[in-house]
Amino acid sequence: MASRLTTFGNDLYTGKRSFNFVGGRRTWYLIVGILVIASVLVPVVRGFNFGIEFRGGSQFQITNVAEAEAQPAIDAVASVVPETVAKVTIVGADGVRVQTDQLEQDDSHAVAAALSKAYDVDAAEVTSSYIGPSWGADVTRQAIFGLIAFLLLATIIMALYFRTWKMSIAAIIALLCDLVVTVGVYAAVGFEITPAAMIGILTILSYSLYDTVVVFDKVRENTAEDGEESKRTFAESVNLAVNQTLVRSINTSVVAALPVAAILFIGAGVLGADTLRDISLALLVGIIVGTWSTVFLAAPLYSQLREGEPAVKRHDQRVLKERERAGGTPGLAELAAE
Amino acid sequence: MASARKRSTRPTSVRKAWRSLSWLGVIIVALFGINAAGVIWGGGSWTPKLALDLEGGTQIILAPQLESGQTVSQEQLDQAVSIIRQRVDASGVSESEINTQGNNVVVQIPGELDEQTRQRVQSSAKLELRPVLLAGQPSDEAIGDPSASPTPEPEEEPLESTPSVPPTDGSDLNWVTPALQDEFDTFQCSTLDDAETNVAPADEPLVTCDQSRTVKYLLGPVEVSGEHITDATSGMAQTQTGATTGEWVVNLVFDGTGTKEFAKVSARLFALKAESPRDQFAFVLDGGVLSAPQMNGVISNGKPQISGSFTQESAKALADQLKFGALPISFTVQSSDTISATLGSAQLQNGLIAGLIGLILVVIYTLFQYRLLGTVTIASLVVAGVITYLAITILSWREGYRLSLAGVAGLIVAIGFTADSFIIYFERVRDELRDGRGLVSAVEAGWKRAFRTVLASKGVNLLAAIVLFILAVGSVKGFAFTLGLTTVIDVLIVIMFTHPMLQLLAQTKFFSSGHSWSGLDPTALGAVYRGRAEFRKPTAVPAKKAAASAGEAKRRQTIAERKAQTSTAEAEPTTEGKDS
Numbered sequence: 001m002a003s004r005l006t007t008f009g010n011d012l013y014t015g016k017r018s019f020n021f022v023g024g025r026r027t028w029y030l031i032v033g034i035l036v037i038a039s040v041l042v043p044v045v046r047g048f049n050f051g052i053e054f055r056g057g058s059q060f061q062i063t064n065v066a067e068a069e070a071q072p073a074i075d076a077v078a079s080v081v082p083e084t085v086a087k088v089t090i091v092g093a094d095g096v097r098v099q100t101d102q103l104e105q106d107d108s109h110a111v112a113a114a115l116s117k118a119y120d121v122d123a124a125e126v127t128s129s130y131i132g133p134s135w136g137a138d139v140t141r142q143a144i145f146g147l148i149a150f151l152l153l154a155t156i157i158m159a160l161y162f163r164t165w166k167m168s169i170a171a172i173i174a175l176l177c178d179l180v181v182t183v184g185v186y187a188a189v190g191f192e193i194t195p196a197a198m199i200g201i202l203t204i205l206s207y208s209l210y211d212t213v214v215v216f217d218k219v220r221e222n223t224a225e226d227g228e229e230s231k232r233t234f235a236e237s238v239n240l241a242v243n244q245t246l247v248r249s250i251n252t253s254v255v256a257a258l259p260v261a262a263i264l265f266i267g268a269g270v271l272g273a274d275t276l277r278d279i280s281l282a283l284l285v286g287i288i289v290g291t292w293s294t295v296f297l298a299a300p301l302y303s304q305l306r307e308g309e310p311a312v313k314r315h316d317q318r319v320l321k322e323r324e325r326a327g328g329t330p331g332l333a334e335l336a337a338e
Numbered sequence: 339m340a341s342a343r344k345r346s347t348r349p350t351s352v353r354k355a356w357r358s359l360s361w362l363g364v365i366i367v368a369l370f371g372i373n374a375a376g377v378i379w380g381g382g383s384w385t386p387k388l389a390l391d392l393e394g395g396t397q398i399i400l401a402p403q404l405e406s407g408q409t410v411s412q413e414q415l416d417q418a419v420s421i422i423r424q425r426v427d428a429s430g431v432s433e434s435e436i437n438t439q440g441n442n443v444v445v446q447i448p449g450e451l452d453e454q455t456r457q458r459v460q461s462s463a464k465l466e467l468r469p470v471l472l473a474g475q476p477s478d479e480a481i482g483d484p485s486a487s488p489t490p491e492p493e494e495e496p497l498e499s500t501p502s503v504p505p506t507d508g509s510d511l512n513w514v515t516p517a518l519q520d521e522f523d524t525f526q527c528s529t530l531d532d533a534e535t536n537v538a539p540a541d542e543p544l545v546t547c548d549q550s551r552t553v554k555y556l557l558g559p560v561e562v563s564g565e566h567i568t569d570a571t572s573g574m575a576q577t578q579t580g581a582t583t584g585e586w587v588v589n590l591v592f593d594g595t596g597t598k599e600f601a602k603v604s605a606r607l608f609a610l611k612a613e614s615p616r617d618q619f620a621f622v623l624d625g626g627v628l629s630a631p632q633m634n635g636v637i638s639n640g641k642p643q644i645s646g647s648f649t650q651e652s653a654k655a656l657a658d659q660l661k662f663g664a665l666p667i668s669f670t671v672q673s674s675d676t677i678s679a680t681l682g683s684a685q686l687q688n689g690l691i692a693g694l695i696g697l698i699l700v701v702i703y704t705l706f707q708y709r710l711l712g713t714v715t716i717a718s719l720v721v722a723g724v725i726t727y728l729a730i731t732i733l734s735w736r737e738g739y740r741l742s743l744a745g746v747a748g749l750i751v752a753i754g755f756t757a758d759s760f761i762i763y764f765e766r767v768r769d770e771l772r773d774g775r776g777l778v779s780a781v782e783a784g785w786k787r788a789f790r791t792v793l794a795s796k797g798v799n800l801l802a803a804i805v806l807f808i809l810a811v812g813s814v815k816g817f818a819f820t821l822g823l824t825t826v827i828d829v830l831i832v833i834m835f836t837h838p839m840l841q842l843l844a845q846t847k848f849f850s851s852g853h854s855w856s857g858l859d860p861t862a863l864g865a866v867y868r869g870r871a872e873f874r875k876p877t878a879v880p881a882k883k884a885a886a887s888a889g890e891a892k893r894r895q896t897i898a899e900r901k902a903q904t905s906t907a908e909a910e911p912t913t914e915g916k917d918s
Contacts, residue, residue: 005707009765010863013772059439070678090678091397097677132438138420139812146809150802157801161794196744199817203751206802206821210755213795214762221787248765251707255761256754258703259696263747266692275391275681275743276689283751 009247015240022239025300032297036177039184048187051194052087052101053135058108060098061091061127065119072118073098080110085274099131135195143198147205151175154209162220166305171212174298178208182285189281196275200282207256207283208290211249212298218245219299231323233316238303242295253291260284351782352845355838362721362834369728373735382735386727387449389433389742389816392686394679395448398459400669402441405539410441414666417565418443423811425458433740433816443669446677448740458658460671465564465660467600468544469508469607470618470630472522472556508558509606509616513543518556527551535625548627555627557620561603564623566596570660572653575645586648588629588657590641597640604642607633623659624668681743689743693750700753708764710848711857714839715760722756722824722831729823742813745820752824759796759832763788764857767840771863780858781844785837792832799825 011017021028062073070088073096077086087099096119103111108128116123155172159165182204186197219241223234230237264280306312376382387393400422402410415438422445426434435446445459505512514522527547535546540560547554569591574582592600603619610616611633620630631644648656697719704712726749733739741749767784775783803822807815843849849856 006863009768010772013769056437087680089394089680092675092677095675129440131444132415132419134435134437135812136416136419136437138416138423139810139814142809142811143806143814146806146814149809150805153801153805154798157797161797195813196747199744199748199814202802202806202814202817203748203821206799207755209798209802210758210795213798214791217791217794244769245765248761251761251765252754252758254703255700255757256751258699259693259750259753262696262699263689263692263750266695275685276692276747279744279747283747287754 005247005250012243012246015243018239018243019246020239021242021295022235022300022303025304028296028300032177032293035184036180039181039187042184043187046187046190049190049192051192051197052099052131052133053195054133054140054193055102056133057099057101057131058103058111059129059131060100060112060115061129062096062098062115062119062121063094063125063127064121065094065096065125066121068094068096070096073115076114076118077111080114081107102130135198140198143202147202150205158213158216162216164306167216167220167302170298170302170305171209171216173301174212174293175205175208177297178204178286178289178293181289182282185285186282191278191281194275194278196278197282200279201286203283204286204290207287208293211252211290212294214252215242215245215249215294215299216302218242219302230315231319233319234306234312235303235316238299242299246295249291249295253287257284257287260287351778351841355841358834358838362830365830365834366721366725366728369725369732373728373732376732376735380735382731384731386730387734387738387740388679388686389740389745389813390435390446390448390679391433391681391742392679392683393448393740394677395446396451396674397677398445398447398451398456398674399439399672400443400445400459401672402443403668403670410667412438415441415443417666418669422459426455427811427815433742433745433813435812442672451674465567466540466560466622467562467564467603468557468560468620468622469603470555470615470620471509471511471514471543471558473615473618473630474522474554475552507606508561508603509610510558511616513558514556518543518545521545522554522556525554527554530626535622538625544622544625546622546625546627548630549623553627553630555620555630557622557627562592562596562599564621564660565666566593566599567591567660568593568596570657572648572650572657575643585645586650586653588644588648588653588660590644590660592640592642594640597638600640600642601636601638604633604635604637608636621660628659629656685743686746689746689750693746693753696750697753700757704757707857709855709857710853711764714836714843715757715764717839718760718831718836719753719756721835722827725827725831726752726824729827733823739819740816742816744813745816748817748820749824752820752828755799756824756828756831759788759792759828760836762791762795763832763836763840766791767858768863771858777844777850777858781840785840789833789837792829796825796829 008017012019060073068090070090073088074086077084077098077100081100081103084100084103089097089099091097096115098111098115100111112126112128113123116126119125151172155165155168158168158171162168179201182201186193191197219238222241222244223237232240260280260283263276264284307316373382373384377384402415402418404410419436419438422443423434423436426436426445426447433448437444447455447459501512501515503512522545525545525547528551530547530551535544538544540563542559544557545554546557567590571589572586573589575585575587576582607617607619614632615630617633618630619633621628629644629646631646644656700719701712701716704715706712708715730739730741734741763785766788767780770780770784771777773780800822803818803825806818807822810818849858853859
């Protein structure tokens with residue numbers, strides 16, 4: 001099995017076997033387009049489910065409690081509004097604080113009554129109030145500001161490193177698609193958008209770009225090293241680079257996804273841990289989409305951006321002519337012709 | 339060619355490998371030593387500190403102090419939250435939570451609160467800049483008999499309390515009515531806390547004292563509000579030639595409005611130089627005077643400098659208070675309680691169990707894919723894990739770094755990201771083997787290529803971490819810190835552990851003979867297909883320019899190659915050729 005993947009890797013490396021990532025780009029663009037549109041539509045139709053950290057919520061404060069424990073409060077809240085997750089904190093020696101999503105007036109009264117019963121205290125010892133969002137506008141704004149600054153800087157640095165801004169553009173477009181699709185999946189699943197989820201999404205930025213840089217480094221190596229006398233068209237060089245790094249892409253995304261999947265399914269599914277669930281879903285989707293978008297979107301897009309350049313065009317035509325003279329090599333020839 | 343290369347590099351590569359490994363050992367021992375020293379002498383610990391969600395902490399409720407009839411708007415509350423958040427974050431990556439509850443601001447800080455942070459949250463509040471009208475020694479000598487102090491009773495002798503002539507500007511002495519003069523004369527600095535100077539109206543004069551209670555002031559109305567200060571730093575004063583005078587000063591930066599307002603005031607006060615103390619401008623924090631420097635010139639660029647008899651500490655303290663002191667309203671501490679964790683240790687345990695299972699899966703997959711070479715990955719991960727753990731523990735001791743559940747998830751995810759760079763490297767080595775190189779040379783050539791890729795891609799990661807750390811607040815800052823730390827450690831490991839290990843293993847018979855279980859079996863890697871595989875000439879990687887200065891060497895070589903290419907069409911293909 002392992003050797004089968006090794007052989008597979010060998011064939012990809014030599015070009016004996018090749019997936020036409022660049023040539024089939026219309027199909028991939030179409031798939032990505034559908035995914036992106038769906039990802040935009042889902043939140044528009046269903047709306048985002050923002051967590052208490054973004055929307056604010058209801059807070060109940062119970063004082064003069066004989067035994068300050070969390071469990072009675074969790075049970076009491078669940079008995080009134082089962083769909084809400086209560087955050088319970090012990091305050092001082094005899095106080096209990098319960099935070100929930102924003103509740104309706106009636107539910108709020110019912111929860112207060114249930115809490116006073118659960119802790120066996122006077123109804124007057126339970127106060128309820130509105131708690132403002134702790135991830136207020138300014139934290140969100142700062143995070144988004146950071147994101148934009150990162151995108152701009154990354155674009156410039158990649159352009160300098162690769163010495164072509166077209167790679168930057170392709171990488172950033174792929175990155176934005178990753179973000180949109182991840183957020184779309186989040187909205188479709190209906191998980192709450194919490195700070196942990198936001199952090200997961202920010203991590204994807206880093207991972208998606210990282211993956212693209214690795215593949216583009218190989219693309220750059222191939223397209224540059226082959227030079228003028230290359231027997232391949234530009235698109236074929238890009239495609240070969242993607243194929244040559246394919247085993248790496250598969251291996252790295254499997255290795256990156258395994259711990260995340262473990263957190264998602266074992267940590268959250270079996271043992272129940274919401275912070276872990278939120279962050280790991282965003283990461284799992286991001287890793288898969290990030291790998292996919294590099295191969296199916298970023299690389300074909302880069303090839304397309306460069307093919308129009310006169311030098312590249314001249315080179316491609318010469319290669320095709322030589323090939324024709326040699327009797328026409330089957331394979332990827334047709335994809336450069338478009 | 340290849341055999342000559344082998345002979346020349348074998349001893350050096352082995353020596354280099356051992357040197358790297360020794361240095362890595364030194365680093366680990368040093369980190370271990372620092373932590374041990376921290377545990378023994380500095381109150382450190384062998385486990386990292388935990389954040390609010392896992393450990394609980396201290397909750398401080400701040401209630402707004404309002405004049406009667408004054409109300410607080412949501413906007414003012416949000417602004418206050420944002421400023422307090424900055425203040426709390428200034429003490430490091432603290433993972434604090436700050437929100438509003440009704441009219442109150444609730445600040446939750448993990449762990450036990452240190453005095454400095456408590457001060458930051460509690461003491462600094464509303465900052466105002468007022469011109470000085472009168473200053474004098476406090477009449478506190480007779481502090482023993484405050485009841486006997488000759489406080490005039492208004493009914494008996496009603497003093498005039500509205501200016502007979504309307505004052506034209508903030509420094510106009512017409513503000514000083516007989517009633518105010520009397521209040522100033524009888525004011526005792528010991529009563530400052532009860533005087534409610536912090537809720538004084540902004541458009542009227544104010545009688546107050548400085549914070550050490552050695553000088554009392556009669557101040558004009560507020561002329562610049564503290565929220566117009568965008569930055570305040572402390573530093574050594576410099577002469578025009580740039581030499582330091584050795585005197586500590588505080589440098590202020592005003593925003594646009596503040597610059598205009600301050601320029602107007604400074605021109606007026608500077609003109610009053612002969613009439614000291616009316617050339618002084620008081621920084622009033624929470625109703626007490628922080629500092630009342632004299633105006634030594636007209637400052638129109640919005641960047642005044644406060645000098646005086648500062649020490650380094652007092653200059654820094656004043657700068658901090660000015661920078662973070664600009665709340666729109668005053669707050670008072672209503673309660674301060676310890677609070678429990680919202681998630682608790684069960685969640686942390688779940689996370690760690692999940693992480694362990696994830697790690698085992700990674701190990702199985704790696705062994706499956708890379709056979710015995712996978713053990714290098716596992717060993718690298720273990721070393722990375724040890725260094726990360728020590729670094730986090732030390733940072734949580736020195737810098738107040740705290741691990742939240744999201745941070746734990748981030749670290750587990752870092753397992754995959756770290757293994758990523760090993761995979762890039764291994765795949766490159768395999769590529770070189772496929773091209774028909776010997777193992778030793780394949781390891782060096784593969785490293786040279788992989789190193790570039792790893793640096794470029796990890797550079798992007800580090801960039802993300804740095805930008806987010808600088809620009810973000812709250813828990814995003816903590817996350818960015820974790821991301822940056824693991825990225826740096828990853829690069830360190832791949833250079834100082836993974837590569838040297840591979841260099842050494844390449845010398846062993848097991849690996850160099852290409853044993854089918856080594857993961858580097860040339861036959862399995864298809865080195866026999868020399869047909870179409872030979873699209874890169876092995877000479878493309880010069881032997882002498884080995885790994886050490888790979889990047890620089892590559893760049894130089896590129897220029898040389900480019901020149902060569904212009905002279906002859908048969909030249910070595912360039913790296914840059916078409917990428918322009």
